[in-house]
Amino acid sequence: HVVSKLFSSQQPHQRPNSPSKTTNKKNQTELAQELGYRTLYPPLSANRNGTLSVQNYENSDAPSLHTLYYEEYGVVVDDPTTNHNNPHHRPLTALFLHGGPGAGCFPNHARFFNPDKYRIVLVDQRGSGKSQPRGEIQHNTLLEVVHDCDTLRQHLGIDQWDVILGGSWGSTVALAYAQTYPRHVQNLILRGVCTLRSSEIDWLFTPKGGAAQLVNAKAWEDFESSITNMTSSSSTASAIQGTDTADGVAENGQRNVLHGYYNVLLSDEEYSVERLRAAKSWMRYEMQISSSAQDIITKQQDGKESSRPCPVFAFDSTKNDWCFQDTQGIPLSQEHISERDIETARNLRKGLTDTSSSSSSDAYNNSNDNDAMPRPVEKLQVPPEGTSGLSEQEQQFLSFIPAQTMLTCFYSVNDAYAMNHLHLLSPERMELLKDIRCIAVQGGLDFICPPDTALDLLDAWWPLSSSTSGDVTSNHKSIEVRIPIYAGHSMYDPAITNELVQATDRLASHIIV
Numbered sequence: 400h401v402v403s404k405l406f407s408s409q410q411p412h413q414r415p416n417s418p419s420k421t422t423n424k425k426n427q428t429e430l431a432q433e434l435g436y437r438t439l440y441p442p443l444s445a446n447r448n449g450t451l452s453v454q455n456y457e458n459s460d461a462p463s464l465h466t467l468y469y470e471e472y473g474v475v476v477d478d479p480t481t482n483h484n485n486p487h488h489r490p491l492t493a494l495f496l497h498g499g500p501g502a503g504c505f506p507n508h509a510r511f512f513n514p515d516k517y518r519i520v521l522v523d524q525r526g527s528g529k530s531q532p533r534g535e536i537q538h539n540t541l542l543e544v545v546h547d548c549d550t551l552r553q554h555l556g557i558d559q560w561d562v563i564l565g566g567s568w569g570s571t572v573a574l575a576y577a578q579t580y581p582r583h584v585q586n587l588i589l590r591g592v593c594t595l596r597s598s599e600i601d602w603l604f605t606p607k608g609g610a611a612q613l614v615n616a617k618a619w620e621d622f623e624s625s626i627t628n629m630t631s632s633s634s635t636a637s638a639i640q641g642t643d644t645a646d647g648v649a650e651n652g653q654r655n656v657l658h659g660y661y662n663v664l665l666s667d668e669e670y671s672v673e674r675l676r677a678a679k680s681w682m683r684y685e686m687q688i689s690s691s692a693q694d695i696i697t698k699q700q701d702g703k704e705s706s707r708p709c710p711v712f713a714f715d716s717t718k719n720d721w722c723f724q725d726t727q728g729i730p731l732s733q734e735h736i737s738e739r740d741i742e743t744a745r746n747l748r749k750g751l752t753d754t755s756s757s758s759s760s761d762a763y764n765n766s767n768d769n770d771a772m773p774r775p776v777e778k779l780q781v782p783p784e785g786t787s788g789l790s791e792q793e794q795q796f797l798s799f800i801p802a803q804t805m806l807t808c809f810y811s812v813n814d815a816y817a818m819n820h821l822h823l824l825s826p827e828r829m830e831l832l833k834d835i836r837c838i839a840v841q842g843g844l845d846f847i848c849p850p851d852t853a854l855d856l857l858d859a860w861w862p863l864s865s866s867t868s869g870d871v872t873s874n875h876k877s878i879e880v881r882i883p884i885y886a887g888h889s890m891y892d893p894a895i896t897n898e899l900v901q902a903t904d905r906l907a908s909h910i911i912v
Contacts, residue, residue: 503528
């Protein structure tokens, strides 16, 4: 392994030493400006938007169900003042893939790209954002989403995506797309790398996972107790109590809480107050795990550490070397690297264990066919006469469908099925990426998608690029892994934003059109 020597002495699940508590907190904008980080490009309006009806690729005989919503920003392709007929002056094309699953896109996502150089496409994936039907799980798997991205490419008359930027679940889709359509993408930028392996799901959603054991035990206790108290249906009660007997699923009870949320969030009941409360509990839990990292990040602003940007631990396959760098990619001298920096870098891995043989929930889906049936979106809202027992905050949920919680839960429970049994890091799949360049940006304190997966991606990619040589700015197909060691999961963490904006700018300067 490329990083085996560096990480050989670490202990599984070991967290970095926390700096002393700060008494002078700064907001992210102030911190970014003071430390010289690159920030988002200015706000901009969409040039156009549209919808696209997509087929069911895996079952073409079934009636078409999903309609995608998309927006375009940046360079206007039909601008008469721009000579787009000259292939050397065409705009660069960029596709942004949101996370979740189910999170949807927002205008801020376009601001990671230079609008004067890129034609930027944002798309709400199946069941997400403004795509219809919202929250729909039927005909919603990884490969369906991947094929949608290429259908949209053709619909927009784009020959090739110059850059695909995907974060969290979006990085899963980006990798799978590049492996399925390698001729249709030049460069990948991945943030918070995720491949939806069983070990990644178990880290976040099981009682023995790292999130529960090492990050925030109280958050897990609240997450578990919230669903345990929702016992209005026998299916929910049996899942929580561990009596579900689907082969290979709940044998050791590790995913019972996850299955309990599944049975509530994707209930067949016509109206469900419990669904809204479960969605609220789910979102609160993910925010607590993510903010646990933020608590550590803000503590570094005390004393000596407050005047310097977050160090970046970076590996470039064209140079075959790890090193600490500043925010501009310049190697740091020894006097600018602290012992805590070194200790944090040595303990980036959080000890994810491959549990695919014991906890993958494909059998859960196969043995509960009704759980994979479509949920008519009209039935996911509580009627006005049924709101008397809800708090004001819960009543705010009534105007929308909690698509992100529903789809994230659906994919997490039915991971093997929803992933089409693809192992994205297998040698066969990775070989398909040999002509594609990748920049992976990973928060060292990302507890939603721990650094293990980014490091595993590097190990899997290394055989593809170990024979390349030359400067990092050359067009060699390679992988860079850039880890701001005190950054978390969010794309809006100043250190992460800095890396992503610099990545899109660097690629814009060196892509050959």
